[in-house]
Amino acid sequence: MAPKRTPLFDAHVAAGATMVDFAGFEMPVRYSSEREEHLAVRSGVGIFDVSHMGEVFVEGEGALAFVRGLVTNDAAKIVDGQAMYAGLLNERATFIDDVIVYRFSERRFLVCVNASNQDKDFAWIAAQAKEKAPGLKVTNQGADWSQLAVQGPKAVDVVAKLCDEGVRAIGGYHFREGTILGEAGIIARTGYTGEDGFELYVKNAHARKVWDAVLAAGALPCGLACRDTLRLEAGMCLYGNDIDDEHTPLEANLGWIVKLPEPGKERAPFVGMDVLVKQKAAGVQRLLRGLELVDRGIARHGYTVHDEAGASIGVVTSGTQTPFLNKAIAMAYLDRAHAELGHTVFVDVRGKKLKATVVKLPFYRRATTSKA
Protein backbone atom coordinates (compact mmCIF):
# COMPACT_ATOMS: atom_id res chain seq x y z
CA MET A 1 0.00 0.00 0.00
CA ALA A 2 1.38 3.40 -0.96
CA PRO A 3 1.91 5.72 2.00
CA LYS A 4 -0.73 8.39 2.55
CA ARG A 5 0.03 12.07 2.25
CA THR A 6 -1.15 14.86 4.49
CA PRO A 7 -2.63 18.00 2.90
CA LEU A 8 0.77 19.64 3.51
CA PHE A 9 2.85 17.23 1.42
CA ASP A 10 3.52 19.79 -1.32
CA ALA A 11 4.45 22.41 1.27
CA HIS A 12 7.03 20.06 2.78
CA VAL A 13 8.61 19.26 -0.56
CA ALA A 14 8.67 22.97 -1.44
CA ALA A 15 10.44 23.67 1.87
CA GLY A 16 13.13 21.13 0.99
CA ALA A 17 12.09 18.38 3.39
CA THR A 18 13.51 14.89 3.32
CA MET A 19 10.40 12.73 3.30
CA VAL A 20 10.16 9.29 4.91
CA ASP A 21 7.48 6.68 5.32
CA PHE A 22 6.27 6.91 8.91
CA ALA A 23 3.24 5.02 10.23
CA GLY A 24 1.85 4.73 6.73
CA PHE A 25 2.33 8.42 5.91
CA GLU A 26 4.94 10.21 3.86
CA MET A 27 6.21 12.65 6.47
CA PRO A 28 9.05 15.19 6.70
CA VAL A 29 11.94 13.86 8.77
CA ARG A 30 13.92 17.10 8.53
CA TYR A 31 14.08 20.23 6.38
CA SER A 32 17.70 21.24 6.86
CA SER A 33 19.21 20.17 10.17
CA GLU A 34 17.35 18.42 12.98
CA ARG A 35 19.75 20.06 15.42
CA GLU A 36 18.81 23.56 14.26
CA GLU A 37 15.13 22.62 14.26
CA HIS A 38 15.44 21.24 17.79
CA LEU A 39 17.16 24.38 19.05
CA ALA A 40 14.58 26.62 17.33
CA VAL A 41 11.82 24.97 19.35
CA ARG A 42 13.79 25.37 22.60
CA SER A 43 14.53 29.04 22.01
CA GLY A 44 11.99 30.39 19.48
CA VAL A 45 9.19 28.70 17.61
CA GLY A 46 8.84 25.77 15.26
CA ILE A 47 5.94 24.17 13.41
CA PHE A 48 5.30 20.47 12.89
CA ASP A 49 2.80 18.84 10.57
CA VAL A 50 1.25 16.15 12.75
CA SER A 51 -1.77 15.58 10.56
CA HIS A 52 -0.97 11.88 10.55
CA MET A 53 -2.30 11.69 14.13
CA GLY A 54 -5.79 10.23 14.48
CA GLU A 55 -8.89 11.94 15.85
CA VAL A 56 -11.60 9.77 17.37
CA PHE A 57 -14.71 11.59 18.58
CA VAL A 58 -16.99 10.13 21.25
CA GLU A 59 -20.33 11.88 21.43
CA GLY A 60 -23.71 11.45 23.06
CA GLU A 61 -25.46 10.92 26.36
CA GLY A 62 -23.18 8.99 28.70
CA ALA A 63 -19.93 9.91 26.95
CA LEU A 64 -18.26 10.90 30.24
CA ALA A 65 -19.02 7.59 31.93
CA PHE A 66 -17.81 5.73 28.85
CA VAL A 67 -14.51 7.64 28.65
CA ARG A 68 -13.93 7.08 32.38
CA GLY A 69 -14.13 3.37 31.69
CA LEU A 70 -11.98 3.58 28.59
CA VAL A 71 -8.72 5.19 29.76
CA THR A 72 -6.47 5.29 32.85
CA ASN A 73 -6.78 8.98 33.64
CA ASP A 74 -10.09 10.25 35.01
CA ALA A 75 -12.16 12.45 32.70
CA ALA A 76 -14.38 13.33 35.68
CA LYS A 77 -11.44 15.15 37.26
CA ILE A 78 -11.00 17.60 34.41
CA VAL A 79 -13.35 20.36 33.36
CA ASP A 80 -14.88 21.19 30.00
CA GLY A 81 -12.13 22.74 27.88
CA GLN A 82 -9.42 20.71 29.56
CA ALA A 83 -7.33 17.85 28.15
CA MET A 84 -5.49 14.97 29.78
CA TYR A 85 -2.80 12.48 28.84
CA ALA A 86 -3.93 8.89 29.39
CA GLY A 87 -3.30 5.25 28.64
CA LEU A 88 -5.66 3.22 26.50
CA LEU A 89 -5.17 -0.26 27.92
CA ASN A 90 -6.25 -3.79 27.17
CA GLU A 91 -7.48 -6.24 29.86
CA ARG A 92 -3.84 -7.13 30.68
CA ALA A 93 -3.31 -3.44 31.54
CA THR A 94 -0.69 -3.02 28.83
CA PHE A 95 -0.85 -0.20 26.31
CA ILE A 96 -3.00 -0.32 23.21
CA ASP A 97 -1.90 3.31 22.82
CA ASP A 98 -1.21 6.49 24.72
CA VAL A 99 -3.69 9.24 23.95
CA ILE A 100 -4.72 12.78 24.73
CA VAL A 101 -8.38 13.09 25.72
CA TYR A 102 -10.05 16.47 25.14
CA ARG A 103 -13.22 17.14 27.12
CA PHE A 104 -15.61 19.50 25.30
CA SER A 105 -18.49 18.59 27.60
CA GLU A 106 -19.88 15.57 29.43
CA ARG A 107 -21.37 14.58 26.10
CA ARG A 108 -18.46 15.19 23.74
CA PHE A 109 -14.83 14.05 23.79
CA LEU A 110 -11.96 13.93 21.32
CA VAL A 111 -9.40 11.16 21.72
CA CYS A 112 -6.22 12.05 19.84
CA VAL A 113 -4.38 8.82 18.97
CA ASN A 114 -1.07 7.85 17.40
CA ALA A 115 -1.01 7.53 13.61
CA SER A 116 0.39 4.01 13.71
CA ASN A 117 -2.40 2.89 16.03
CA GLN A 118 -5.40 4.73 14.73
CA ASP A 119 -7.20 1.86 13.04
CA LYS A 120 -6.56 -0.45 15.99
CA ASP A 121 -7.63 2.22 18.49
CA PHE A 122 -10.79 3.11 16.63
CA ALA A 123 -11.77 -0.57 16.37
CA TRP A 124 -11.17 -1.00 20.11
CA ILE A 125 -13.05 2.14 21.14
CA ALA A 126 -15.96 1.34 18.81
CA ALA A 127 -16.15 -2.24 20.14
CA GLN A 128 -16.06 -0.99 23.74
CA ALA A 129 -18.85 1.47 22.96
CA LYS A 130 -20.94 -1.18 21.25
CA GLU A 131 -20.68 -3.33 24.36
CA LYS A 132 -20.99 -0.70 27.09
CA ALA A 133 -22.72 2.32 25.58
CA PRO A 134 -24.38 1.43 22.28
CA GLY A 135 -26.15 4.80 22.11
CA LEU A 136 -22.86 6.69 21.69
CA LYS A 137 -21.61 7.97 18.39
CA VAL A 138 -17.93 7.02 17.88
CA THR A 139 -16.36 8.37 14.73
CA ASN A 140 -12.85 8.19 13.30
CA GLN A 141 -12.31 11.63 11.80
CA GLY A 142 -8.59 11.26 11.24
CA ALA A 143 -8.96 11.69 7.48
CA ASP A 144 -10.84 15.01 7.89
CA TRP A 145 -8.56 16.87 10.28
CA SER A 146 -5.09 18.30 9.93
CA GLN A 147 -3.05 19.00 13.01
CA LEU A 148 -0.31 21.62 13.22
CA ALA A 149 1.87 21.77 16.32
CA VAL A 150 3.28 25.27 16.91
CA GLN A 151 5.87 24.81 19.64
CA GLY A 152 8.38 26.92 21.49
CA PRO A 153 8.54 29.87 23.89
CA LYS A 154 7.41 32.21 21.09
CA ALA A 155 4.57 29.94 19.88
CA VAL A 156 1.96 31.90 21.80
CA ASP A 157 2.80 35.09 19.88
CA VAL A 158 2.36 33.31 16.55
CA VAL A 159 -0.90 31.66 17.56
CA ALA A 160 -2.24 34.96 18.93
CA LYS A 161 -1.66 36.49 15.47
CA LEU A 162 -3.57 33.68 13.75
CA CYS A 163 -6.40 33.54 16.25
CA ASP A 164 -6.84 36.29 18.82
CA GLU A 165 -5.11 37.64 21.91
CA GLY A 166 -7.42 35.50 24.02
CA VAL A 167 -5.35 32.41 23.28
CA ARG A 168 -2.74 33.71 25.76
CA ALA A 169 -5.21 32.90 28.54
CA ILE A 170 -5.57 29.24 27.53
CA GLY A 171 -3.78 27.27 30.23
CA GLY A 172 -1.49 24.32 29.72
CA TYR A 173 -3.47 21.22 28.75
CA HIS A 174 -6.53 23.38 28.14
CA PHE A 175 -8.14 24.14 24.80
CA ARG A 176 -11.05 25.81 23.16
CA GLU A 177 -12.91 25.74 19.90
CA GLY A 178 -12.32 28.93 18.00
CA THR A 179 -11.36 30.45 14.72
CA ILE A 180 -7.91 30.08 13.20
CA LEU A 181 -7.45 32.53 10.33
CA GLY A 182 -11.21 32.82 10.23
CA GLU A 183 -11.88 29.09 9.99
CA ALA A 184 -13.38 26.96 12.76
CA GLY A 185 -10.93 24.72 14.57
CA ILE A 186 -9.59 23.59 17.91
CA ILE A 187 -6.88 25.57 19.69
CA ALA A 188 -5.15 23.38 22.28
CA ARG A 189 -2.24 24.31 24.51
CA THR A 190 -0.67 20.88 24.24
CA GLY A 191 2.41 19.43 22.61
CA TYR A 192 5.12 16.81 22.51
CA THR A 193 8.27 18.86 22.87
CA GLY A 194 8.52 19.84 26.54
CA GLU A 195 8.08 23.45 25.48
CA ASP A 196 5.11 25.78 25.67
CA GLY A 197 3.04 25.60 22.52
CA PHE A 198 -0.18 24.82 20.77
CA GLU A 199 -1.69 22.10 18.67
CA LEU A 200 -4.08 23.54 16.12
CA TYR A 201 -6.74 21.26 14.69
CA VAL A 202 -8.13 22.48 11.39
CA LYS A 203 -10.07 20.87 8.60
CA ASN A 204 -7.84 19.66 5.76
CA ALA A 205 -8.96 22.38 3.34
CA HIS A 206 -7.50 25.08 5.64
CA ALA A 207 -4.25 23.37 6.59
CA ARG A 208 -2.07 24.98 3.93
CA LYS A 209 -3.30 28.47 4.72
CA VAL A 210 -2.50 28.04 8.42
CA TRP A 211 0.88 26.42 7.69
CA ASP A 212 1.92 29.28 5.40
CA ALA A 213 0.81 31.90 7.93
CA VAL A 214 2.77 30.26 10.75
CA LEU A 215 5.90 30.16 8.58
CA ALA A 216 5.36 33.80 7.56
CA ALA A 217 5.17 34.66 11.27
CA GLY A 218 8.71 33.34 11.68
CA ALA A 219 8.35 29.71 12.74
CA LEU A 220 10.90 27.21 11.47
CA PRO A 221 9.44 24.09 9.82
CA CYS A 222 10.44 21.09 11.94
CA GLY A 223 10.49 17.40 11.07
CA LEU A 224 9.98 14.11 12.86
CA ALA A 225 13.67 13.75 13.71
CA CYS A 226 13.69 16.73 16.06
CA ARG A 227 10.21 15.90 17.31
CA ASP A 228 11.76 12.65 18.59
CA THR A 229 14.78 14.30 20.24
CA LEU A 230 12.61 17.03 21.78
CA ARG A 231 10.19 14.56 23.32
CA LEU A 232 13.04 12.39 24.56
CA GLU A 233 14.74 15.31 26.32
CA ALA A 234 11.36 16.07 27.86
CA GLY A 235 11.09 12.46 29.07
CA MET A 236 7.95 11.76 27.06
CA CYS A 237 7.23 8.22 25.90
CA LEU A 238 6.95 7.16 22.28
CA TYR A 239 4.55 4.33 21.55
CA GLY A 240 6.38 1.39 19.99
CA ASN A 241 9.64 2.43 21.67
CA ASP A 242 9.07 3.11 25.35
CA ILE A 243 5.55 1.84 25.76
CA ASP A 244 3.75 -0.97 24.02
CA ASP A 245 1.40 -3.87 24.64
CA GLU A 246 3.98 -5.62 26.82
CA HIS A 247 4.30 -2.88 29.44
CA THR A 248 1.86 -1.33 31.90
CA PRO A 249 1.70 2.37 32.78
CA LEU A 250 3.07 1.62 36.26
CA GLU A 251 6.12 -0.04 34.73
CA ALA A 252 6.45 2.94 32.38
CA ASN A 253 6.60 5.19 35.47
CA LEU A 254 3.34 6.81 34.37
CA GLY A 255 1.52 6.36 37.66
CA TRP A 256 0.43 9.99 37.42
CA ILE A 257 -1.89 9.20 34.52
CA VAL A 258 -3.42 6.23 36.34
CA LYS A 259 -6.27 7.14 38.66
CA LEU A 260 -6.92 4.07 40.82
CA PRO A 261 -9.68 3.77 43.44
CA GLU A 262 -8.86 5.46 46.72
CA PRO A 263 -10.57 4.89 50.06
CA GLY A 264 -13.69 6.99 50.30
CA LYS A 265 -13.59 8.08 46.65
CA GLU A 266 -15.60 6.52 43.89
CA ARG A 267 -13.75 5.46 40.75
CA ALA A 268 -15.56 4.03 37.78
CA PRO A 269 -13.50 1.01 36.73
CA PHE A 270 -11.50 1.27 33.50
CA VAL A 271 -10.15 -1.54 31.36
CA GLY A 272 -7.06 -2.97 33.05
CA MET A 273 -7.72 -1.34 36.42
CA ASP A 274 -7.88 -4.58 38.43
CA VAL A 275 -4.50 -5.66 37.11
CA LEU A 276 -2.97 -2.29 38.01
CA VAL A 277 -4.42 -2.34 41.54
CA LYS A 278 -2.71 -5.70 42.09
CA GLN A 279 0.51 -4.57 40.42
CA LYS A 280 0.65 -1.46 42.54
CA ALA A 281 0.18 -3.49 45.73
CA ALA A 282 2.81 -6.05 44.75
CA GLY A 283 5.22 -3.49 43.28
CA VAL A 284 6.53 -3.48 39.72
CA GLN A 285 9.38 -5.76 38.68
CA ARG A 286 10.81 -3.34 36.14
CA LEU A 287 10.68 0.40 35.74
CA LEU A 288 11.26 2.88 32.92
CA ARG A 289 14.10 5.19 33.88
CA GLY A 290 16.34 7.80 32.36
CA LEU A 291 19.99 7.03 31.69
CA GLU A 292 22.83 9.46 31.17
CA LEU A 293 25.90 7.98 29.60
CA VAL A 294 29.12 8.61 31.48
CA ASP A 295 31.38 6.92 28.92
CA ARG A 296 31.49 8.30 25.42
CA GLY A 297 28.91 6.73 23.12
CA ILE A 298 25.20 6.60 22.38
CA ALA A 299 22.65 4.08 23.66
CA ARG A 300 19.97 3.12 21.14
CA HIS A 301 16.62 1.33 21.15
CA GLY A 302 17.12 -2.37 21.82
CA TYR A 303 20.59 -2.20 23.39
CA THR A 304 20.87 -4.28 26.56
CA VAL A 305 21.69 -2.94 30.02
CA HIS A 306 23.92 -4.81 32.48
CA ASP A 307 25.12 -4.67 36.06
CA GLU A 308 28.78 -4.47 36.99
CA ALA A 309 29.08 -8.26 36.91
CA GLY A 310 27.68 -8.32 33.37
CA ALA A 311 24.24 -9.77 34.15
CA SER A 312 21.43 -8.45 31.96
CA ILE A 313 19.21 -6.08 33.94
CA GLY A 314 17.27 -4.21 31.30
CA VAL A 315 16.87 -2.85 27.81
CA VAL A 316 17.12 0.60 26.23
CA THR A 317 13.87 1.84 24.68
CA SER A 318 14.99 5.20 23.22
CA GLY A 319 18.32 6.97 23.08
CA THR A 320 20.20 9.71 21.32
CA GLN A 321 22.79 12.43 21.66
CA THR A 322 20.55 15.38 22.48
CA PRO A 323 21.03 18.64 20.62
CA PHE A 324 20.07 20.96 23.50
CA LEU A 325 21.53 19.25 26.57
CA ASN A 326 24.39 18.01 24.44
CA LYS A 327 24.81 14.65 26.12
CA ALA A 328 23.90 11.06 25.42
CA ILE A 329 20.60 10.22 27.09
CA ALA A 330 18.32 7.21 26.97
CA MET A 331 15.26 5.65 28.48
CA ALA A 332 15.42 2.03 29.59
CA TYR A 333 13.39 -0.55 31.42
CA LEU A 334 15.47 -1.66 34.39
CA ASP A 335 14.94 -4.44 36.89
CA ARG A 336 13.54 -2.80 40.01
CA ALA A 337 16.65 -3.60 42.07
CA HIS A 338 18.79 -1.61 39.64
CA ALA A 339 16.39 1.27 39.08
CA GLU A 340 17.41 3.47 42.02
CA LEU A 341 18.36 6.98 40.99
CA GLY A 342 22.10 7.49 40.93
CA HIS A 343 22.76 3.78 40.37
CA THR A 344 25.53 2.91 37.90
CA VAL A 345 24.65 0.54 35.06
CA PHE A 346 26.37 -0.52 31.83
CA VAL A 347 24.90 -0.30 28.35
CA ASP A 348 26.16 -2.78 25.76
CA VAL A 349 27.05 -0.60 22.77
CA ARG A 350 28.34 -2.84 19.98
CA GLY A 351 30.03 -5.15 22.46
CA LYS A 352 31.48 -2.45 24.69
CA LYS A 353 29.98 -1.93 28.13
CA LEU A 354 29.56 1.81 28.54
CA LYS A 355 28.98 3.25 32.00
CA ALA A 356 25.70 5.11 32.57
CA THR A 357 23.89 6.66 35.53
CA VAL A 358 20.21 6.13 36.35
CA VAL A 359 18.57 9.55 36.46
CA LYS A 360 15.17 11.01 37.07
CA LEU A 361 12.99 11.92 34.09
CA PRO A 362 12.59 14.34 32.43
CA PHE A 363 16.10 15.22 31.29
CA TYR A 364 14.87 18.68 30.40
CA ARG A 365 12.21 20.80 32.03
CA ARG A 366 11.50 24.31 30.79
CA ALA A 367 12.10 27.09 33.27
CA THR A 368 8.60 28.52 33.39
CA THR A 369 5.27 26.85 32.85
CA SER A 370 2.61 28.44 30.68
CA LYS A 371 0.31 30.84 32.46
CA ALA A 372 -3.10 29.46 33.27
Place this chain on the structure above:
Amino acid sequence: MSKVPNDRRYTEEHEWAKKQGEVIVVGITDHAQASLGDVVFLELPEPGKKITKGKAFGVIESVKAASDLYAPLDGEVVEVNGPLVAAPEGVNKDAYDASWMIKVKPANAAAYDALMDAAAYTALLQKTAK
Protein backbone atom coordinates in the same frame (compact mmCIF):
# COMPACT_ATOMS: atom_id res chain seq x y z
CA MET B 1 22.08 17.25 -5.96
CA SER B 2 24.95 16.34 -3.70
CA LYS B 3 28.56 17.06 -4.54
CA VAL B 4 30.65 14.34 -6.22
CA PRO B 5 34.23 15.57 -6.81
CA ASN B 6 36.08 14.14 -9.80
CA ASP B 7 39.39 13.67 -7.99
CA ARG B 8 38.47 10.46 -6.14
CA ARG B 9 36.69 7.11 -6.21
CA TYR B 10 33.49 5.86 -4.57
CA THR B 11 31.77 2.80 -3.11
CA GLU B 12 28.15 1.66 -3.27
CA GLU B 13 27.98 2.23 0.50
CA HIS B 14 28.71 5.93 -0.07
CA GLU B 15 32.31 6.12 1.06
CA TRP B 16 34.90 8.03 -0.95
CA ALA B 17 38.56 7.06 -1.40
CA LYS B 18 41.29 9.37 -2.63
CA LYS B 19 44.84 8.52 -3.60
CA GLN B 20 47.47 10.54 -1.75
CA GLY B 21 50.90 9.20 -2.66
CA GLU B 22 51.16 5.69 -1.27
CA VAL B 23 48.06 5.88 0.92
CA ILE B 24 44.32 5.99 0.30
CA VAL B 25 42.32 8.58 2.24
CA VAL B 26 38.77 7.48 3.15
CA GLY B 27 35.62 9.36 4.14
CA ILE B 28 31.88 9.42 3.47
CA THR B 29 30.18 11.23 0.63
CA ASP B 30 28.11 14.38 0.69
CA HIS B 31 25.08 12.25 -0.14
CA ALA B 32 25.82 10.04 2.88
CA GLN B 33 26.07 12.96 5.30
CA ALA B 34 22.84 14.45 3.95
CA SER B 35 21.03 11.12 4.40
CA LEU B 36 22.36 10.66 7.93
CA GLY B 37 21.40 14.08 9.20
CA ASP B 38 23.32 15.75 11.99
CA VAL B 39 26.36 13.65 12.86
CA VAL B 40 27.11 13.48 16.59
CA PHE B 41 29.50 10.58 17.08
CA LEU B 42 32.29 8.85 15.24
CA GLU B 43 34.12 5.67 16.17
CA LEU B 44 37.26 4.94 14.14
CA PRO B 45 39.89 2.19 14.34
CA GLU B 46 43.37 2.69 15.80
CA PRO B 47 46.35 3.03 13.44
CA GLY B 48 47.72 -0.43 12.67
CA LYS B 49 44.29 -2.00 12.40
CA LYS B 50 43.72 -4.18 9.31
CA ILE B 51 40.55 -3.42 7.38
CA THR B 52 38.75 -5.58 4.84
CA LYS B 53 36.88 -4.39 1.74
CA GLY B 54 33.13 -4.34 2.34
CA LYS B 55 33.50 -4.92 6.10
CA ALA B 56 32.77 -2.31 8.77
CA PHE B 57 35.82 -0.36 9.93
CA GLY B 58 33.98 2.12 12.14
CA VAL B 59 30.66 3.60 13.14
CA ILE B 60 29.07 6.96 12.45
CA GLU B 61 26.09 8.09 14.48
CA SER B 62 23.62 10.81 13.67
CA VAL B 63 21.00 12.12 16.05
CA LYS B 64 18.67 9.45 14.70
CA ALA B 65 20.72 6.29 14.18
CA ALA B 66 24.04 4.44 14.16
CA SER B 67 25.50 3.34 10.81
CA ASP B 68 28.54 1.27 9.91
CA LEU B 69 31.40 2.69 7.86
CA TYR B 70 32.57 0.22 5.21
CA ALA B 71 36.12 -0.25 3.99
CA PRO B 72 36.54 0.52 0.28
CA LEU B 73 39.51 -1.86 0.02
CA ASP B 74 41.78 -4.18 2.00
CA GLY B 75 44.60 -2.54 3.87
CA GLU B 76 46.06 -1.23 7.09
CA VAL B 77 45.06 1.96 8.85
CA VAL B 78 48.06 4.30 9.09
CA GLU B 79 46.41 7.48 10.35
CA VAL B 80 43.10 8.55 11.91
CA ASN B 81 41.51 12.01 11.83
CA GLY B 82 41.52 12.73 15.57
CA PRO B 83 40.11 16.26 15.34
CA LEU B 84 37.12 14.91 13.39
CA VAL B 85 36.41 12.31 16.10
CA ALA B 86 36.40 15.16 18.63
CA ALA B 87 34.07 17.29 16.47
CA PRO B 88 32.21 14.90 14.15
CA GLU B 89 29.64 17.55 13.14
CA GLY B 90 32.29 18.71 10.66
CA VAL B 91 31.12 15.89 8.37
CA ASN B 92 27.90 17.82 7.76
CA LYS B 93 29.76 20.98 6.77
CA ASP B 94 32.15 19.36 4.31
CA ALA B 95 32.12 15.60 3.86
CA TYR B 96 35.25 15.73 1.71
CA ASP B 97 38.81 16.94 2.42
CA ALA B 98 38.64 18.25 6.03
CA SER B 99 36.33 15.39 7.03
CA TRP B 100 38.59 12.55 5.94
CA MET B 101 38.35 9.67 8.43
CA ILE B 102 41.22 7.25 7.94
CA LYS B 103 44.33 6.88 5.79
CA VAL B 104 44.96 3.35 4.59
CA LYS B 105 47.99 1.60 3.21
CA PRO B 106 46.31 -0.61 0.60
CA ALA B 107 47.15 -4.32 0.46
CA ASN B 108 46.90 -4.08 -3.32
CA ALA B 109 47.35 -0.72 -5.03
CA ALA B 110 45.24 -1.79 -8.03
CA ALA B 111 42.15 -2.16 -5.79
CA TYR B 112 41.74 1.63 -5.87
CA ASP B 113 41.28 1.70 -9.64
CA ALA B 114 38.51 -0.91 -9.38
CA LEU B 115 36.32 1.51 -7.39
CA MET B 116 33.61 3.62 -9.05
CA ASP B 117 34.65 6.91 -10.55
CA ALA B 118 32.63 10.11 -10.07
CA ALA B 119 30.51 9.50 -13.18
CA ALA B 120 29.56 5.98 -12.11
CA TYR B 121 28.77 7.14 -8.57
CA THR B 122 26.66 10.02 -9.85
CA ALA B 123 24.75 7.54 -12.00
CA LEU B 124 24.21 5.36 -8.92
CA LEU B 125 22.80 8.32 -6.98
CA GLN B 126 20.49 9.21 -9.84
CA LYS B 127 19.27 5.64 -10.04
CA THR B 128 18.52 5.40 -6.31
CA ALA B 129 16.78 8.79 -6.30
CA LYS B 130 14.10 7.46 -8.65
